[in-house]
Amino acid sequence: MPEMIAEWLNQNDIFTATTMLHYWGGLVTTVQLVFLSLVLGLIIAVPLAILRTLRNPFVSGPVWLYTYLFRGTPLLIQLYVIYYGIAQIEGIQDTFWWEIFRAAFYPALLAFTLNTAAYTTEILRGAIMATPQGEIEAAKAYGMSWLMRIRRIVLPSAARRAVQAYSNEVIFMLHASAIASVVTIVDLTGAARDIYSRFYAPFDAFIAVALIYMVLTFTLIYGFKRLEHRLLRHLRPVGS
């Protein structure tokens, strides 16, 4: 098998070891970018979703506005605003933040994080709102405080309901991360664009990268299916 791969690599002009390494580098960047933004987005989204369900309009209103703005405008615009906008902040070039935000990676990470946090907040909100009233009443009857109710009853139960919608959001984020290539980041799509312009071979360059994305997507879908299966095992009929 290795000889076959080596032979095939030697035979064609485009998919040489250099190209493969370029794709590999892109894959690493894409995975980093998507993974970090999803984790950070989720960390932001959980408290926001709780705030969003509160009755006080001065608390839930701003959260609504945030999710409305970030879900109502294209991610590309958000990326441009952050990427071009950060350099415009007065005096940022003199602080240590400039070292971080000068490269395109961190502005892109910030844009992706804020975007996915907005979508995730709404997904979680829906799941929290759908908590059966009886569960909360039971928790109250046990004398649980608000915080404990949220932590022990509402969030675990909401998480189960949110998994399906959240898996869609993860896939969406993976696909949306392709626009990072627009602000000079060499992610998977960026690597494919480099290879396209080097060999002028659009079909090879982009179909190869499409296949890589497909493998990533279907791995994620499979992983979430397994997770859902585990989380909802108490709902399965006995004996199945």
Add this chain to the structure above:
Amino acid sequence: MLDLKGYGPALMEGAIITIELAFLSLVLAVFLGLIGAASKLSQNRLLRGGATAYTTLIRGVPDLVMMLLFYYGGQVAVNNLSDLIYDAYGVDFFFQFDPFIAGVLTIGLIFGAYMTETFRGAFLAVDEGQIEAAKAYGFTRWHTFRRVMIPQMMRHALPGLGNNWQVLLKTTALVSIIGLTDMVRVAEQAAKAERSPFLFFIPVAIMYLLITAGSELFIKWLNKRANAGVIQGD
């Protein structure tokens, strides 16, 4: 009030291009979605397999990658075709594969797959008795599809259709990457030239919000119309 440094008209033209692009893509997507849903529900195994392959393929690939493939690949394909025609018939033609066409094709194709799922669910929601009644009246299959299925499934498809439209609208921003001068591209160029990103991107963002808010109202109205006469439980 707002000084756009002379870029106002260009931004307006860009906005019109964005809307045109979105509408044409929507038409293509609905068309493909109807075909896809009909194929997924048909008895023919080949059609079913084809539709499943189509929706699976689209779900696996980022929209931008597909757009780049269509735009750059489309030009190469057209060039190869024109070489072939030149060699065979001596006819010389050149066709510039422009970003607008690539954009409509890609977005239409992508959202066609999502529409397929929406319409499939909606078709399944149409009462079986309606189809039997159509059969009893001697309707042909095409007639049943057009006169009985489509009007009744639209009611169930509207919420999904509305969601897809909102996402589609935001996806049109990607076409600026392959060089279409829609409002995003105008704003980007203006922002670079004038070194004031907020001044140009914020109005474009507001434009998107206005269009989505407007379409939300329109969909609500459509929904009300489509559900006229349906008694809804609470």
